[in-house]
Amino acid sequence: MPRQSKGGVINCDLGMSKPFDIELERLTGRPSYSQVFGGVAAGQRGTFFLETFGCQMNDHDSEKVAGLLLSRGYQQVQTPEAASLILYNTCSIREKAAQKVFSRLGEYREKQSEGKVIGVLGCVAQQEGEDIFKRAPWVSLVCGSASYRKLPEMLAQLEAGNQRVTGLDTDTDETFETEVTRRDNPWRAYLTIIEGCDKACSYCVVPFTRGPERSRASDSILREVRQLAVLGYSEVQLLGQTVNSYADPTPRRMRFSELLQAVADVQGIRRVRFTTSHPSDFTPDIVEAIERQPKICDHVHLPVQSGSTRVLRAMQRTYSREEYVEKIAMMRRANRPIAITTDIIVGFPGETESDFEETLSLLDEVRYDSLFSFKYSPRPNTPSLAMSDSISEEEKSRRLAVLQDRQREIQAAKNAELAGHTFEVLVSGKSRRENQWSGYTTSHRMINFASQERELLGTYVQVRVTGAGPNSLAGEHAV
Numbered sequence: 001m002p003r004q005s006k007g008g009v010i011n012c013d014l015g016m017s018k019p020f021d022i023e024l025e026r027l028t029g030r031p032s033y034s035q036v037f038g039g040v041a042a043g044q045r046g047t048f049f050l051e052t053f054g055c056q057m058n059d060h061d062s063e064k065v066a067g068l069l070l071s072r073g074y075q076q077v078q079t080p081e082a083a084s085l086i087l088y089n090t091c092s093i094r095e096k097a098a099q100k101v102f103s104r105l106g107e108y109r110e111k112q113s114e115g116k117v118i119g120v121l122g123c124v125a126q127q128e129g130e131d132i133f134k135r136a137p138w139v140s141l142v143c144g145s146a147s148y149r150k151l152p153e154m155l156a157q158l159e160a161g162n163q164r165v166t167g168l169d170t171d172t173d174e175t176f177e178t179e180v181t182r183r184d185n186p187w188r189a190y191l192t193i194i195e196g197c198d199k200a201c202s203y204c205v206v207p208f209t210r211g212p213e214r215s216r217a218s219d220s221i222l223r224e225v226r227q228l229a230v231l232g233y234s235e236v237q238l239l240g241q242t243v244n245s246y247a248d249p250t251p252r253r254m255r256f257s258e259l260l261q262a263v264a265d266v267q268g269i270r271r272v273r274f275t276t277s278h279p280s281d282f283t284p285d286i287v288e289a290i291e292r293q294p295k296i297c298d299h300v301h302l303p304v305q306s307g308s309t310r311v312l313r314a315m316q317r318t319y320s321r322e323e324y325v326e327k328i329a330m331m332r333r334a335n336r337p338i339a340i341t342t343d344i345i346v347g348f349p350g351e352t353e354s355d356f357e358e359t360l361s362l363l364d365e366v367r368y369d370s371l372f373s374f375k376y377s378p379r380p381n382t383p384s385l386a387m388s389d390s391i392s393e394e395e396k397s398r399r400l401a402v403l404q405d406r407q408r409e410i411q412a413a414k415n416a417e418l419a420g421h422t423f424e425v426l427v428s429g430k431s432r433r434e435n436q437w438s439g440y441t442t443s444h445r446m447i448n449f450a451s452q453e454r455e456l457l458g459t460y461v462q463v464r465v466t467g468a469g470p471n472s473l474a475g476e477h478a479v
């Protein structure tokens with residue numbers, strides 16, 4: 001799921017995330033990584049700066065890369081200037097994000113002569129491959145997202161003085177697991193349970209950049225969740241491009257809904273989230289698990305992409321509008337309200353005004369709690385590249401604005417209905433303004449609230465909603 005913007009209803013800017021929060025120890029009081037790693041002194045092998053573009057999957061990959069580097073004796077620093085190793089973990093789903101990587105690489109042209117090693121990881125690395133060396137000869141490491149398991153080997157080659165190393169396999173049947181993951185959120189832990197994708201949406205680079213679907217063994221997932229609970233994490237978010245297509249490779253053959261339940265059963269875990277779900281694999285047992293187990297969060301991100309069956313067929317989305325709406329109806333019948341969010345692309349090749357109207361009518365029908373919307377942009381190595389992208393940028397922008405306006409109205413009305421309700425909130429932010437805090441409800445609504453308490457970060461509190469805008473709620477601590 002793309003990142004939600006702070007200001008707008010939706011965020012189509014796949015911007016750069018902040019460098020890792022290297023103040024984890026200060027926030028949580030947990031032992032420092034150099035303590036955890038015992039014998040390996042921090043910085044013994046050098047320092048690294050790691051910056052991430054893209055989605056939560058990329059963020060979490062970066063957490064694992066950081067864990068790997070820390071375990072090898074590197075120290076994480078906040079600026080490229082202070083680093084001996086500069087890494088970009090990149091996203092190529094939108095053209096804009098890919099361009100940003102190259103412009104950022106341009107800024108570091110001179111750095112190699114200062115003895116710094118510069119590397120590109122992730123989807124852009126997979127997509128561009130060795131061409132990156134031609135476009136930016138000062139880059140030393142290119143490693144695609146399907147080849148992260150080779151990173152330790154590649155790092156060893158760099159440490160041995162190799163000038164150029166690459167990892168570009170896509171035929172791996174392994175998932176990317178590390179002994180230590182450097183997590184940047186002290187309360188919510190991300191956990192990739194399935195990598196790659198076997199669907200073939202015509203606009204999407206993921207099957208090319210991340211390779212075929214590989215699910216992680218359920219016993220390995222549960223072992224890590226238990227470790228996370230011991231470390232004090234109370235919220236776990238299971239990740240995958242199509243998280244609900246999970247297929248346990250062990251003899252247990254745990255279904256996705258059973259895995260959700262098993263994660264929720266781990267002592268110390270209070271919230272279980274999951275994203276992103278694919279509509280075709282969204283089955284009744286997932287809704288039943290949400291109904292049965294309050295620890296499984298009442299929020300489902302179910303990307304539809306278009307409200308027109310004709311466009312869905314051209315996108316190769318494997319479901320019709322009617323089939324999608326039936327999945328929504330299944331959730332609406334649940335005995336626990338479930339928040340539903342989605343992704344939409346406007347201006348896909350051949351999308352007519354009447355197709356677009358169907359998308360708007362779907363918004364009215366479903367009344368999403370939030371959505372992420374994008375203008376179509378052709379990407380290399382995708383089938384839709386061969387389709388005529390005849391809708392002008394101006395028209396795409398118009399459709400995007402109309403869609404966002406409609407959604408803003410829906411969100412404002414839905415949020416206003418929540419006034420007077422009380423929700424459990426995991427407090428994750430403290431405002432500069434005195435006595436002001438923020439956090440998320442189980443349905444992933446952001447709420448800003450007032451409390452006289454001196455310290456609330458990382459705790460669960462009850463908050464009564466006193467006001468609402470389209471993007472967030474306002475409230476007060478209900479003691």
Ligand code: SF4
Pocket residue numbers: 197198199200201204205206207241242278
């Ligand atoms: S389901 Fe479609 S959009 Fe999602 S990652 Fe797979 S190919 Fe891409």
